[in-house]
Amino acid sequence: MNPVQNTNQYKAIVIGGSAGSFQVINKILNGLPTDFELPIIMCLHRLKHVRQGFVEALNLKSSITVEEPDDKEPIRKGKIYLAPANYHMLVELGNSFALSTDEMVNHSRPSIDLTLESAAYVYKNKLIGILLSGANKDGALGMKKIKDWGGLTIVQDPAECMIDTMPTSAMKVTQIDHVWPVQKILQFLLEVHKQNKKISPLMSK
Amino acid sequence: MLQYPNIITTPDIEITELRRLTELLRQKYNYDFSNYAMSSFKRRIQRVLELYRIPTIDGLIRRVNDEPGFIKEFISEITVNVTEMFRDPSFWREVRDKVIPNILLNNNHVSIWHAGCSSGEEVFSMTIMLREMGILDRCKIVATDIDADILAKAKAGVIPIKNMELNQKNYIRFQGAHSLEKYYKEEGGKAIMDKTLVENVSWREHNLVDCTPFSKFDIILCRNVMIYFNQQLQNQVLKMFHESLFKYGYLIIGSKESLIWCEVANRFIVVNNEEKVYKKVKD
Numbered sequence: 001m002n003p004v005q006n007t008n009q010y011k012a013i014v015i016g017g018s019a020g021s022f023q024v025i026n027k028i029l030n031g032l033p034t035d036f037e038l039p040i041i042m043c044l045h046r047l048k049h050v051r052q053g054f055v056e057a058l059n060l061k062s063s064i065t066v067e068e069p070d071d072k073e074p075i076r077k078g079k080i081y082l083a084p085a086n087y088h089m090l091v092e093l094g095n096s097f098a099l100s101t102d103e104m105v106n107h108s109r110p111s112i113d114l115t116l117e118s119a120a121y122v123y124k125n126k127l128i129g130i131l132l133s134g135a136n137k138d139g140a141l142g143m144k145k146i147k148d149w150g151g152l153t154i155v156q157d158p159a160e161c162m163i164d165t166m167p168t169s170a171m172k173v174t175q176i177d178h179v180w181p182v183q184k185i186l187q188f189l190l191e192v193h194k195q196n197k198k199i200s201p202l203m204s205k
Numbered sequence: 206m207l208q209y210p211n212i213i214t215t216p217d218i219e220i221t222e223l224r225r226l227t228e229l230l231r232q233k234y235n236y237d238f239s240n241y242a243m244s245s246f247k248r249r250i251q252r253v254l255e256l257y258r259i260p261t262i263d264g265l266i267r268r269v270n271d272e273p274g275f276i277k278e279f280i281s282e283i284t285v286n287v288t289e290m291f292r293d294p295s296f297w298r299e300v301r302d303k304v305i306p307n308i309l310l311n312n313n314h315v316s317i318w319h320a321g322c323s324s325g326e327e328v329f330s331m332t333i334m335l336r337e338m339g340i341l342d343r344c345k346i347v348a349t350d351i352d353a354d355i356l357a358k359a360k361a362g363v364i365p366i367k368n369m370e371l372n373q374k375n376y377i378r379f380q381g382a383h384s385l386e387k388y389y390k391e392e393g394g395k396a397i398m399d400k401t402l403v404e405n406v407s408w409r410e411h412n413l414v415d416c417t418p419f420s421k422f423d424i425i426l427c428r429n430v431m432i433y434f435n436q437q438l439q440n441q442v443l444k445m446f447h448e449s450l451f452k453y454g455y456l457i458i459g460s461k462e463s464l465i466w467c468e469v470a471n472r473f474i475v476v477n478n479e480e481k482v483y484k485k486v487k488d
């Protein structure tokens with residue numbers, strides 16, 4: 001199967017990561033072209049009460065500015081979003097974010113499961129889910145929801161992960177379409193981008 | 206899919222099922238949740254199903270319908286009551302050092318509305334701060350919430366001691382005048398707050414969805430409440446807040462909320478964008 005088949009259908013990418021994923025994310029964000037179109041929605045485990053610093057650190061390397069959305073902010077093409085400290089970040093029907101201070105899930109707020117699950121429900125088979133290195137199970141059930149709704153699931157190759165609990169937990173609960181090292185994940189995203197451009201060369205923000 | 210162990214995840218709730226539930230709640234109990242944000246509301250309902258081991262939405266609808274006593278509990282379970290004292294310490298410094306002094310330039314008294322006060326941590330933070338400023342007895346405070354159970358907790362002023370570590374950390378970062386321990390005593394795993402702090406606070410059950418203004422204020426705090434509403438409802442509630450503020454009064458929302466997308470935005474100016482402090486400048 002050519003993994004990039006039908007890439008025109010994709011509307012968004014969600015990425016979950018925890019311990020050991022910072023370098024990986026940096027690599028991906030650094031490798032993307034500045035006109036990358038699909039919105040990227042990231043939920044990364046972070047210190048609960050440190051509001052500043054994380055997004056700034058990511059932006060040192062990222063080719064597209066990463067932003068922490070406000071509640072009800074519309075999700076736009078060409079943007080990269082990061083779940084803010086101490087809030088769950090959900091995707092709302094109608095393509096905007098809804099933040100919540102619900103109880104922690106998997107000892108985390110933001111919880112990756114919640115972001116993935118809500119995105120799966122809104123984007124159905126037009127979603128790409130990517131789960132990276134991490135030391136707990138958060139994200140596994142979210143990946144299952146993405147698969148159940150017909151989306152594409154990718155995890156970082158456990159052999160390459162600093163801590164592989166997160167990808168391996170996902171592999172235990174659902175079918176993962178691709179188990180890839182970062183380099184391959186990035187290549188795939190670039191391929192998706194190229195296909196998108198071909199299909200809608202005039203598409204603009 | 207036999208290769209994967211049978212993971213029990215609650216089945217997804219259909220939007221149409223949610224509609225039937227909200228319709229019943231509205232007609233029978235006058236609680237209108239139809240304009241809550243779908244993603245988080247759906248999650249709360251899912252949680253209630255798990256908590257009461259009700260397998261389907263229909264089961265829940267029957268229970269809500271047949272058991273009038275259940276509604277209070279239900280309201281309490283679907284609302285998110287997570288709160289902290291001195292949440293976002295830098296915000297509280299802004300209130301102490303800028304907002305209140307500014308109001309006191311022209312007024313002798315300050316009236317404050319905490320909309321969605323939850324278990325009261327925000328109200329206690331406010332009254333502690335006002336006492337340290339020496340003006341608590343010149344302030345009139347109203348604290349409201351939709352959830353009667355949580356209001357009763359707020360009134361009682363009892364906080365689980367395990368929460369006090371974070372509350373203390375926040376208070377230190379706020380740079381309070383004393384130590385937070387000055388304001389409570391520990392008893393049986395609980396922090397019993399100093400009741401004289403809230404002597405002049407009026408606690409009331411009030412549903413923001415009804416949009417009924419009841420008084421005018423110098424400051425309205427509504428933090429991390431409207432995130433559970435959709436944009437239409439946010440707009441309505443913000444209009445009511447605008448009406449409930451004196452001219453040059455302050456509206457304060459949660460640190461990740463924004464007025465940008467709402468209709469009354471042009472009647473406010475941004476006082477502090479980071480801390481989400483706005484000032485009403487037009488009637």
Ligand SMILES: C[S@@+](CC[C@H](N)C(=O)[O-])C[C@H]1O[C@@H](n2cnc3c(N)ncnc32)[C@H](O)[C@@H]1O
Binds near residue numbers: 288349
């Ligand atoms: C997450 S708490 C926020 C507490 C506090 N303001 C803070 O920021 O820490 C949200 C509160 O809003 C209340 N709430 C939800 N819907 C409401 C409504 N329609 N009217 C009034 N209060 C509501 C809930 O009961 C809950 O106590």
